[in-house]
Amino acid sequence: MQKIINNPDNLVDEMVEGFLLVHNNIVAGTDNPRVIKYKDAPVNDKVGIVTGGGSGHKPAFIGYAGEGMADAVAIGEIFTSPSANSFYDAFHAADSGKGVACLYGNFSGDVMNVKMARELAEEDQTNVKTVIANDDVPSSPKNNRENRRGSAGEILMWKVGGARAALGGDLDEVIASAQKAIDNTRSVGIGLSACTIPSVGKPNFSIEPGKMEIGIGHHGEPGMETVELKTADEIASLSLDVILPDYPFSKGDEVVALISGLGATPLIEQYVYYRKVAEILKSKGISVYRSFVGNYFTSLEMKGVSLTLMKVDEELKELIDYPTDAVYFKQQS
Amino acid sequence: MQKIINNPDNLVDEMVEGFLLVHNNIVAGTDNPRVIKYKDAPVNDKVGIVTGGGSGHKPAFIGYAGEGMADAVAIGEIFTSPSANSFYDAFHAADSGKGVACLYGNFSGDVMNVKMARELAEEDQTNVKTVIANDDVPSSPKNNRENRRGSAGEILMWKVGGARAALGGDLDEVIASAQKAIDNTRSVGIGLSACTIPSVGKPNFSIEPGKMEIGIGHHGEPGMETVELKTADEIASLSLDVILPDYPFSKGDEVVALISGLGATPLIEQYVYYRKVAEILKSKGISVYRSFVGNYFTSLEMKGVSLTLMKVDEELKELIDYPTDAVYFKQQS
Numbered sequence: 001m002q003k004i005i006n007n008p009d010n011l012v013d014e015m016v017e018g019f020l021l022v023h024n025n026i027v028a029g030t031d032n033p034r035v036i037k038y039k040d041a042p043v044n045d046k047v048g049i050v051t052g053g054g055s056g057h058k059p060a061f062i063g064y065a066g067e068g069m070a071d072a073v074a075i076g077e078i079f080t081s082p083s084a085n086s087f088y089d090a091f092h093a094a095d096s097g098k099g100v101a102c103l104y105g106n107f108s109g110d111v112m113n114v115k116m117a118r119e120l121a122e123e124d125q126t127n128v129k130t131v132i133a134n135d136d137v138p139s140s141p142k143n144n145r146e147n148r149r150g151s152a153g154e155i156l157m158w159k160v161g162g163a164r165a166a167l168g169g170d171l172d173e174v175i176a177s178a179q180k181a182i183d184n185t186r187s188v189g190i191g192l193s194a195c196t197i198p199s200v201g202k203p204n205f206s207i208e209p210g211k212m213e214i215g216i217g218h219h220g221e222p223g224m225e226t227v228e229l230k231t232a233d234e235i236a237s238l239s240l241d242v243i244l245p246d247y248p249f250s251k252g253d254e255v256v257a258l259i260s261g262l263g264a265t266p267l268i269e270q271y272v273y274y275r276k277v278a279e280i281l282k283s284k285g286i287s288v289y290r291s292f293v294g295n296y297f298t299s300l301e302m303k304g305v306s307l308t309l310m311k312v313d314e315e316l317k318e319l320i321d322y323p324t325d326a327v328y329f330k331q332q333s
Numbered sequence: 334m335q336k337i338i339n340n341p342d343n344l345v346d347e348m349v350e351g352f353l354l355v356h357n358n359i360v361a362g363t364d365n366p367r368v369i370k371y372k373d374a375p376v377n378d379k380v381g382i383v384t385g386g387g388s389g390h391k392p393a394f395i396g397y398a399g400e401g402m403a404d405a406v407a408i409g410e411i412f413t414s415p416s417a418n419s420f421y422d423a424f425h426a427a428d429s430g431k432g433v434a435c436l437y438g439n440f441s442g443d444v445m446n447v448k449m450a451r452e453l454a455e456e457d458q459t460n461v462k463t464v465i466a467n468d469d470v471p472s473s474p475k476n477n478r479e480n481r482r483g484s485a486g487e488i489l490m491w492k493v494g495g496a497r498a499a500l501g502g503d504l505d506e507v508i509a510s511a512q513k514a515i516d517n518t519r520s521v522g523i524g525l526s527a528c529t530i531p532s533v534g535k536p537n538f539s540i541e542p543g544k545m546e547i548g549i550g551h552h553g554e555p556g557m558e559t560v561e562l563k564t565a566d567e568i569a570s571l572s573l574d575v576i577l578p579d580y581p582f583s584k585g586d587e588v589v590a591l592i593s594g595l596g597a598t599p600l601i602e603q604y605v606y607y608r609k610v611a612e613i614l615k616s617k618g619i620s621v622y623r624s625f626v627g628n629y630f631t632s633l634e635m636k637g638v639s640l641t642l643m644k645v646d647e648e649l650k651e652l653i654d655y656p657t658d659a660v661y662f663k664q665q666s
Contacts, residue, residue: 002525002540003525004525004565004602004603004606005564005565006565014604014605016604017604017608018603018604018626019604021608021621022607022624022625056599058599058601190337192335207335209335212335231339233339235337263597263599264596264634266389266391267391267392267628268344268345268391268633269336269338271347271349271352272339273337274351274354274355275351275354278354288354291354291355292355293355295628298599301598301599301636305337330663
């Protein structure tokens with residue numbers, strides 16, 4: 001296992017320690033070692049934004065803490081939900097009294113723990129509402145959209161919800177904007193190689209050389225099909241075949257596009273892939289309002305990419321454009 | 334070869350095309366397809382900052398174009414120097430009449446092509462001066478420092494030179510600050526696995542599972558020694574053993590630390606590694622003024638990290654802190 005680690009049992013704690021040392025101009029620790037917060041949280045008279053999830057997706061989730069995005073983040077073990085207690089502590093770290101929007105992904109552990117955390121929060125009159133991201137198209141048929149997993153679309157949900165909160169929205173308004181963001185968003189992942197959970201020591205699935213998996217999940221969940229590895233242009237086309245008809249995105253639409261490498265995919269390949277995505281969208285009369293390319297939501301050292309599109313209207317454009325100073329999401333205009 | 338590419342011959346052109354589509358709020362193309370520039374370059378009454386190098390190190394080099402860093406960047410093939418003509422065109426794209434500081438790394442191809450580009454520039458009275466980064470400690474003994482390669486320390490050189498230019502420094506002042514930055518900087522790379530140049534189709538070197546290479550170069554150049562893979566803490570300690578005595582950094586010094594993943598190293602491992610680097614520095618009475626952790630200077634999908642330390646004084650601290658809005662280096666304060 002070619003990894004730069006110590007005892008896997010201490011991996012997440014040591015990672016958080018390093019993270020806080022580097023980024024102490026933006027984030028701070030809390031009494032719970034599995035909760036970090038924006039250093040100025042709770043922000044007076046602002047709805048608190050909370051998220052959380054398993055580790056191994058860096059910069060998600062902790063990298064999105066900061067001004068204009070998440071106020072507090074609950075941290076799980078590798079590919080494992082944070083505890084209910086950590087979500088609960090994150091609510092308190094984020095709440096200025098105006099309520100908390102917990103914006104997270106649809107994974108059974110996270111759903112269960114957020115539910116328990118909300119029950120704890122009700123007892124002390126902390127007002128928490130949630131949006132559950134389910135943008136990962138291949139994970140369930142369209143008539144079962146509520147069963148779909150969250151994917152890199154979560155980043156756009158945090159961006160939109162965070163901006164609405166920063167602009168003074170109340171809890172219902174923040175929830176409505178974040179829900180609209182994720183309802184307008186579709187993602188698909190393409191896997192070219194597996195990853196290894198450090199405590200396990202070997203990959204828990206495999207992709208043969210020369211093959212790729214369309215629709216792979218962020219934890220290596222099996223996709224729609226395994227096919228011969230294709231060219232970047234063909235992969236871009238196949239990716240769009242999955243998500244365009246699902247929303248559906250169509251001529252005249254404006255979209256935000258987010259391409260994320262899954263960990264070991266060089267940026268050079270991500271740009272080559274995006275080039276073709278942009279070309280196909282243009283040919284279909286769909287215009288790209290803004291695009292993001294980089295390692296935004298990873299799966300340890302998996303090779304592959306995810307493609308996320310969000311249809312935008314004037315409201316979503318304003319919120320996407322709003323300045324942000326999170327650790328891994330900085331936007332000045 | 335598990336890569337998302339089309340014809341390898343078109344890889345760099347397609348990458349540049351995608352890059353310009355995504356980041357057109359910061360950068361723009363030029364008449365030379367192998368030169369990109371900060372969209373507002375040349376900036377009136379400011380020394381132009383130029384760099385350049387082979388592709389495959391993303392976000393280096395093109396990701397460091399933007400306000401406060403590079404004005405124009407020459408682009409080579411994978412692991413290959415840009416042409417003399419591209420460096421020359423980059424000089425023109427950056428020059429407002431106040432001269433150009435070409436800040437680049439010590440690789441024979443780059444040195445030769447920059448030299449030829451300067452000769453061309455002399456003919457039309459473009460004033461170009463250079464700083465050649467040689468921060469990679471293991472690449473040559475200390476008494477042959479001028480033979481050492483450039484490494485991730487180049488990023489700090491661009492940051493410092495770029496800030497001095499933005500603050501109104503003349504060409505000699507920009508060169509002096511950039512030279513001071515690199516003279517105060519030492520780097521070492523640790524490799525855990527190799528990478529594959531797309532046009533070659535297989536790794537041009539190998540690191541056996543269970544081994545690691547101390548002192549590896551950014552193109553897989555052999556390091557000082559191949560040893561058993563150690564823990565993150567031990568690797569941090571070994572890395573510091575290479576660079577601390579070389580400068581030497583000692584008790585009472587203040588440093589900027591930059592950890593870069595080499596491509597396929599999850600951020601989680603980079604933070605675990607940095608945590609120990611910080612602990613050892615503290616124990617030696619060396620204080621970290623600022624730190625950077627992430628994929629700043631990669632080698633395609635190589636696994637491993639590089640550690641860079643720069644000793645800072647009041648001047649270098651001011652220049653490192655200066656706001657920057659490059660594509661991959663954004664700093665608001």
